Amino acid sequence: MKFEKFIVPPLHNNAYLVWDEKTNDALVIDPAQGADKILDFAIENNLNIRAIVNTHYHFDHVFENANLRKKTNASVMMHSKDIPYYEKDEMSEKMNKGKVEKTMVNAALRESDIIRVGKEELIVIHTPGHTEGSICLYHTQEAILFTGDTLFAGTYGRVDLPGSDPNKMKETLARLADFPVGTKIYPGHSKETTIENELEWLKKFKV
Numbered sequence: 001m002k003f004e005k006f007i008v009p010p011l012h013n014n015a016y017l018v019w020d021e022k023t024n025d026a027l028v029i030d031p032a033q034g035a036d037k038i039l040d041f042a043i044e045n046n047l048n049i050r051a052i053v054n055t056h057y058h059f060d061h062v063f064e065n066a067n068l069r070k071k072t073n074a075s076v077m078m079h080s081k082d083i084p085y086y087e088k089d090e091m092s093e094k095m096n097k098g099k100v101e102k103t104m105v106n107a108a109l110r111e112s113d114i115i116r117v118g119k120e121e122l123i124v125i126h127t128p129g130h131t132e133g134s135i136c137l138y139h140t141q142e143a144i145l146f147t148g149d150t151l152f153a154g155t156y157g158r159v160d161l162p163g164s165d166p167n168k169m170k171e172t173l174a175r176l177a178d179f180p181v182g183t184k185i186y187p188g189h190s191k192e193t194t195i196e197n198e199l200e201w202l203k204k205f206k207v
């Protein structure tokens with residue numbers, strides 16, 4: 001599996017383009033406001049964007065779902081529990097950033113779903129806490145985990161927003177503490193880390 005990170009507006013988001021180098025099938029994790037930048041890279045590298053996967057419904061992550069879908073016809077996927085929030089667009093109004101252009105969600109994801117990109121597979125890990133339907137995406141063979149706003153280097157996502165649940169976040173962090181220590185973490189903002197780097201504080205959530 002190959003991937004490229006793009007740091008894009010509106011909130012220094014990390015958008016990821018993930019692809020299978022044998023088939024050139026690709027997917028985008030959280031386009032944010034990077035649709036055109038990501039698309040340029042995909043065209044240059046002959047990649048076909050088949051899907052847009054959102055780690056959660058927040059406006060910064062889903063901002064250009066519609067733009068990217070229009071240009072690629074990619075399927076939009078997010079966890080079933082975040083779809084109603086996406087449709088209501090609670091956050092973008094709250095944050096006063098103007099309306100996010102909506103598009104249809106083509107696939108409602110659940111725990112353990114497998115998202116295929118060419119021959120590569122990402123497993124959906126339901127990690128509620130930051131939002132009800134937050135997910136991480138796990139590539140087993142390479143031990144890579146895309147964590148959205150659930151787990152960052154040194155900390156975890158806010159739990160005081162619509163759909164947040166501090167208790168569920170604790171359970172989620174305890175679960176992440178059990179991932180292989182070598183797992184590489186690619187969050188929705190800021191820098192990469194590993195489970196090993198975070199284990200000391202993550203372990204405290206295990207009961």
Ligand SMILES: [Zn+2]
Pocket residue numbers: 056058130149157
């Ligand atoms: Zn968020």
Ligand SMILES: [Zn+2]
Pocket residue numbers: 011058060061149188189
């Ligand atoms: Zn975010």
